[in-house]
Amino acid sequence: MTPxxxxxxxxxxxxxxxxxxxxxxxxxxxxxxxxxxxxxxFASSPPQEPLGADQMLHELEQKIVPGITQVQHPMHxxxxxxxxxxxxxxxxxxxxxxxxxxxxxxxxxxxxxxxxVVCDWMRQLTGLSEKWQGCIQDTASTACLTALLIARERxxxxxxxxxxxxxxxxxxxxxxxxxxxxSVIKAALLAGFGRQNLRLVxxxxxxxxxxxxxxxxxxxxDFTDGKLPCxxxxxxxxxxxxxxxxxxxxxxxxxxxxCWLHVDAAMAGxxxxxxxxxxxxxxxxxxxSISWNPHxxxxxxxxxxxxxxxxxxxxxxxxxxxxxxxxxxxxxxVRQYRDWGIPLGRRFRALKLWYHLGIDGIDAICTRLRRDLxxxxxxxxxxxxxxxxxxxxxVNLQTVCIRHEPPGLEGDALDRHTLSWLSDLNRSGAAFMSxxxxxxxxxVRVSIGGEATERTHLEKLWQLLQSSAAEIAGQ
Amino acid sequence: MTPxxxxxxxxxxxxxxxxxxxxxxxxxxxxxxxxxxxxxxFASSPPQEPLGADQMLHELEQKIVPGITQVQHPMHxxxxxxxxxxxxxxxxxxxxxxxxxxxxxxxxxxxxxxxxVVCDWMRQLTGLSEKWQGCIQDTASTACLTALLIARERxxxxxxxxxxxxxxxxxxxxxxxxxxxxSVIKAALLAGFGRQNLRLVxxxxxxxxxxxxxxxxxxxxDFTDGKLPCxxxxxxxxxxxxxxxxxxxxxxxxxxxxCWLHVDAAMAGxxxxxxxxxxxxxxxxxxxSISWNPHxxxxxxxxxxxxxxxxxxxxxxxxxxxxxxxxxxxxxxVRQYRDWGIPLGRRFRALKLWYHLGIDGIDAICTRLRRDLxxxxxxxxxxxxxxxxxxxxxVNLQTVCIRHEPPGLEGDALDRHTLSWLSDLNRSGAAFMSxxxxxxxxxVRVSIGGEATERTHLEKLWQLLQSSAAEIAGQ
Numbered sequence: 028m029t030p031x032x033x034x035x036x037x038x039x040x041x042x043x044x045x046x047x048x049x050x051x052x053x054x055x056x057x058x059x060x061x062x063x064x065x066x067x068x069f070a071s072s073p074p075q076e077p078l079g080a081d082q083m084l085h086e087l088e089q090k091i092v093p094g095i096t097q098v099q100h101p102m103h104x105x106x107x108x109x110x111x112x113x114x115x116x117x118x119x120x121x122x123x124x125x126x127x128x129x130x131x132x133x134x135x136x137x138x139x140x141x142x143x144v145v146c147d148w149m150r151q152l153t154g155l156s157e158k159w160q161g162c163i164q165d166t167a168s169t170a171c172l173t174a175l176l177i178a179r180e181r182x183x184x185x186x187x188x189x190x191x192x193x194x195x196x197x198x199x200x201x202x203x204x205x206x207x208x209x210s211v212i213k214a215a216l217l218a219g220f221g222r223q224n225l226r227l228v229x230x231x232x233x234x235x236x237x238x239x240x241x242x243x244x245x246x247x248x249d250f251t252d253g254k255l256p257c258x259x260x261x262x263x264x265x266x267x268x269x270x271x272x273x274x275x276x277x278x279x280x281x282x283x284x285x286c287w288l289h290v291d292a293a294m295a296g297x298x299x300x301x302x303x304x305x306x307x308x309x310x311x312x313x314x315x316s317i318s319w320n321p322h323x324x325x326x327x328x329x330x331x332x333x334x335x336x337x338x339x340x341x342x343x344x345x346x347x348x349x350x351x352x353x354x355x356x357x358x359x360x361v362r363q364y365r366d367w368g369i370p371l372g373r374r375f376r377a378l379k380l381w382y383h384l385g386i387d388g389i390d391a392i393c394t395r396l397r398r399d400l401x402x403x404x405x406x407x408x409x410x411x412x413x414x415x416x417x418x419x420x421x422v423n424l425q426t427v428c429i430r431h432e433p434p435g436l437e438g439d440a441l442d443r444h445t446l447s448w449l450s451d452l453n454r455s456g457a458a459f460m461s462x463x464x465x466x467x468x469x470x471v472r473v474s475i476g477g478e479a480t481e482r483t484h485l486e487k488l489w490q491l492l493q494s495s496a497a498e499i500a501g502q
Numbered sequence: 503m504t505p506x507x508x509x510x511x512x513x514x515x516x517x518x519x520x521x522x523x524x525x526x527x528x529x530x531x532x533x534x535x536x537x538x539x540x541x542x543x544f545a546s547s548p549p550q551e552p553l554g555a556d557q558m559l560h561e562l563e564q565k566i567v568p569g570i571t572q573v574q575h576p577m578h579x580x581x582x583x584x585x586x587x588x589x590x591x592x593x594x595x596x597x598x599x600x601x602x603x604x605x606x607x608x609x610x611x612x613x614x615x616x617x618x619v620v621c622d623w624m625r626q627l628t629g630l631s632e633k634w635q636g637c638i639q640d641t642a643s644t645a646c647l648t649a650l651l652i653a654r655e656r657x658x659x660x661x662x663x664x665x666x667x668x669x670x671x672x673x674x675x676x677x678x679x680x681x682x683x684x685s686v687i688k689a690a691l692l693a694g695f696g697r698q699n700l701r702l703v704x705x706x707x708x709x710x711x712x713x714x715x716x717x718x719x720x721x722x723x724d725f726t727d728g729k730l731p732c733x734x735x736x737x738x739x740x741x742x743x744x745x746x747x748x749x750x751x752x753x754x755x756x757x758x759x760x761c762w763l764h765v766d767a768a769m770a771g772x773x774x775x776x777x778x779x780x781x782x783x784x785x786x787x788x789x790x791s792i793s794w795n796p797h798x799x800x801x802x803x804x805x806x807x808x809x810x811x812x813x814x815x816x817x818x819x820x821x822x823x824x825x826x827x828x829x830x831x832x833x834x835x836v837r838q839y840r841d842w843g844i845p846l847g848r849r850f851r852a853l854k855l856w857y858h859l860g861i862d863g864i865d866a867i868c869t870r871l872r873r874d875l876x877x878x879x880x881x882x883x884x885x886x887x888x889x890x891x892x893x894x895x896x897v898n899l900q901t902v903c904i905r906h907e908p909p910g911l912e913g914d915a916l917d918r919h920t921l922s923w924l925s926d927l928n929r930s931g932a933a934f935m936s937x938x939x940x941x942x943x944x945x946v947r948v949s950i951g952g953e954a955t956e957r958t959h960l961e962k963l964w965q966l967l968q969s970s971a972a973e974i975a976g977q
Contacts, residue, residue: 028587028588028589028592028861028862029524029588030520030521030523030524030588031520031524032588033516033519033520033523033588033591033592034516034517034520036592036861037516037519037520037592037595038513038516040516040592040595040596040599041508041509041512041513041515041516041599042509043599044508044512044595044596044599044600045505045506045508045509045512046505047599047600048505048508048599048601049504049505049506057608058608058610058611058612060611060612061832062607062611062832062835062836063615063835064611064615065611065612065615065616066615066616066618066619069616069619071622072623072626073623073624073626073627073859073864074623074859074860074863074864075863075864075865076863077860077861077862077863077866078860078861079861080589080592080861082860083592083593083856083857083860083861086860087596087853090612091600091612091616091853092600092612093612094610094611094612094613094615095600095602095610095611095612095613096602096603096608096609096610096611098601098602098603098609099601105609106603106605106609106827106828109601109603109847111598111601112503113503113504113505113507113508114503114555116508116598116599116601117503117508117511117512117515117555117558118558119598120512120515120519120595120598120599121515121519121562123586123591123594123595123598123803124515124516124518124519124522124523124591124595125519125522125566125567125570126523126573126574126584126586126591126803126804127570127571127573128571128573128581128584128804129804130581132537133532133533133571134571134573134580134581135533135569135570135571136533136535136537136539136540136569136570136571137533137540137565137566137567137568137569137570138569138570140538140539140540140541140569141540141541141544141566143541144541144544147546148547148548148549149548151547151548152548165640165845165847166845166846166847167846168844168845168846168847169844169845172844176692179694186694186696187691187692187694187696187697188691188696188697189696189697189698190673190696190698190699191667191673191691191694191695191696191697191698191699192666192667192668192694192696193667193668193670193673193674193694193695193696193699194673194696194698195668198665198666198668198669199668208825209823209824209825209828209846210823210846212823213821213823213844216662216663216666217651217662217820217821217844218694219654219661219662219666219667219668219693219694220666220668221661221662221663221664221665221666221667221668221669222662222663222664222666223664223665223666223669224665224666224668266825266827267826267827320847322847328598328601329601329603329604329847329849330845330847330848330849345691345692346688346692348684348685348687348688349684350683350684350741351742351937351938351939351944352581352741352742352936352937352938352939352947353581353684353936354937356925357536357537360537360538361537369643369644369647369688369692369844370640370641370643370644370805371641371642371643371684371685372584372640372641372643372795372797372804372805373805374804374805378562378566381558382558384548384549385549385552385553385557385558385561386503386511386552386553386554386555386558387503387552388549388550388551388552389548389549389550390550391552450831461827461828462826462827462829463826463827464826464827469826472827
């Protein structure tokens with residue numbers, strides 16, 4: 028494809044994207060397809076003849092788009108907001124257009140240095156001190172794995188350089204709660220700690236925040252049993268009910284026992300753009316690492332996860348490689364982001380964050396986040412005021428956990444009712460929410476915060492919820 | 503930013519990208535900036551006021567582009583080719599435009615199913631049997647780490663579910679060679695094996711291919727010493743000299759000792775699109791996992807690394823999570839790609855591979871790869887025929903390892919000469935190559951295969967090389 032062919036096809040694609048984004052509200056939220064339906068639209072053998080850009084765009088519209096669950100739809104309340112602001116989309120397109128290679132400072136000085144700049148801007152915007160240095164990773168899952176790897180190496184006095192984790196005398200222990208994101212458990216297992224050395228510490232039954240007393244007691248017990256406490260992962264805005272662990276008290280315990288403290292603020296990091304929310308992660312300055320995802324509520328298009336550490340030298344010591352074919356004469360003067368994470372090759376992700384801040388501006392972003400907090404409070408009030416509806420957990424941010432509990436329904440029957448009305452509503456395409464379990468019973472998470480979601484959409488949602496639940500209850 | 507604002511700014515960006523890609527040859531190859539120079543062009547505090555899309559584009563041109571080493575330049579011969587074909591760039595732009603969320607089948611059925619389709623197309627195009635199932639990861643580094651993690655779990659009988667690697671009786675051992683990519687060593691250390699349990703097996707001194715005899719002997723020795731051989735990583739097209747380990751013989755040894763065999767074909771995978779090259783990885787069918795990067799020579803824009811396994815069930819068992827908030831009613835019928843790698847959230851990467859195959863077509867891609875192989879042979883002939891120039895390693899693919907060896911220069915003096923003429927040439931911006939060490943002496947890798955690189959560019963390069971080296975030698 029020549030630059031002129033690209034120009035022509037690119038213009039048509041931009042028009043198509045603008046039309047698509049402008050008309051998302053007319054599409055069903057949840058993809059209306061069955062398993063295998065999209066796959067069967069494509070030949071099982073690779074195409075022998077080129078199709079041309081127009082035909083590809085036609086197939087994109089006809090074959091692909093029906094298979095997309097529209098997370099940019101204003102009636103999408105599933106999982107967490109996954110906003111792909113058009114400003115950041117433009118930055119992502121610029122990144123594609125440049126076609127850079129990020130494997131060393133020398134391979135693209137601008138990619139390294141703009142990443143330094145925007146990570147520091149984001150540090151300032153979330154009220155973190157100058158002690159923190161950051162990078163962009165793909166997801167909070169990868170950032171959490173990175174955190175546990177460097178925790179493992181700090182506490183084991185760099186066992187990777189000797190016999191590895193497998194020759195350690197004392198088992199290293201990781202602490203979190205059952206409210207933690209699934210990626211925390213996955214990271215602990217992948218990092219080699221083993222399920223038996225993962226402690227799910229007790230929580231406050233209402234807030235589902237880790238109990239500092241239970242944490243301290245568990246650590247004492249592990250020391251007594253000849254284990255070596257290694258890392259604590261705090262959830263700041265858990266996926267289930269947006270629970271906040273008490274970072275300040277956990278940091279004190281971590282410091283006392285030389286444990287690593289990682290704060291997984293994948294969701295709540297966006298809230299920290301608002302000074303009035305920062306009390307929710309009070310004590311974060313005393314953590315060892317933090318990750319959060321601008322690609323969620325803030326709306327910098329996926330993938331964009333910020334990862335900050337206080338001791339970058341330690342991070343680099345664990346993650347670095349320095350083969351001869353990547354060396355240059357300026358290596359001592361520059362940052363090599365390949366040594367801040369797992370992959371060597373990196374995209375120019377800083378551009379999308381830069382574009383997002385540059386075009387939308389931080390004030391507009393913060394105004395939108397405050398709108399969503401207000402909307403969540405309003406929505407929770409409606410639910411609380413309605414007969415047979417319950418708000419099941421504190422509304423710490425923008426997610427409201429609810430259940431319709433008609434008289435006489437409990438236990439498994441209530442579970443069936445919950446999944447049934449939710450499934451009907453999701454299948455209708457009119458709105459989408461995710462179910463989740465709380466105390467082993469199904470509930471519905473209404474995760475507010477889509478960029479396009481206004482109060483009118485929530486009014487509509489509340490009507491839909493009531494009629495969907497009433498219909499099922501009446502059957 | 504509204505869709506209409508996006509439309510207007512998007513058109514200007516597309517024009518800019520088309521102009522930029524069309525005029526890359528007029529820019530210096532290596533970024534002509536000093537460390538910190540790009541960073542200092544940006545304010546140290548985040549912008550308070552939005553700048554607007556036009557101003558951002560202006561800053562992109564003025565502040566960012568001078569900090570880019572132009573890997574799409576026809577005179578770029580550094581590292582490995584990192585082609586970002588415009589067809590795949592268009593697919594990457596489509597992915598940004600759609601703004602999808604890939605965390606489960608349900609969150610975007612099309613992203614999952616198109617990835618299944620294109621991974622299977624690529625399997626067929628590289629001559630692999632139906633035993634292999636694939637996914638797209640960001641890089642071969644991450645794929646190699648994934649391979650070593652699942653190898654660790656297979657050989658340790660899923661220790662992650664018990665006490666983890668740290669409670670294994672016998673140390674698990676990983677085998678590769680010093681010619682392996684730095685990411686292999688990094689992966690072994692991150693996976694917890696420890697440097698002492700990493701064996702750099704002896705090689706053929708000329709081809710730098712792993713010696714099967716040395717491998718077998720080392721494994722025997724390790725068993726004798728009470729260790730547990732676990733994983734073997736074969737390089738197919740190493741970064742230093744494009745060396746090929748003997749996969750067939752290594753697979754036999756791996757099978758005999760129940761070791762996992764991972765084939766790191768990050769570079770050479772592209773060559774396997776050409777049937778005449780497949781003898782180079784003969785035996786690959788008997789490996790356990792393979793990774794290769796369409797984002798290198800083939801030219802599907804970064805990041806796009808294919809990862810194939812024969813036992814997908816085992817992969818998923820190790821990498822899976824199944825929290826309640828990600829469950830849906832169709833989970834038993836669909837593939838969940840989050841369980842095929844480390845990150846939960848995934849971009850819609852299949853689009854760029856689909857666009858690349860759909861617009862450029864496989865025939866044109868293969869024709870270009872053959873052009874590059876011919877060009878490499880031609881270039882090596884010129885070097886070999888010239889006085890005081892040497893080709894230092896077999897030209898297996900498209901990389902030619904060379905050195906200018908004027909009479910009387912050897913040892914450190916020769917190293918200084920090599921680095922000196924290369925540095926001068928790279929700094930000039932006229933061409934770019936990476937140095938690398940071979941037998942502890944510096945050499946120059948001429949890695950041919952840029953999409954825009956024609957024979958005329960190589961003729962120009964050969965002139966530049968000779969004059970640069972002669973100038974330094976004459977000083």
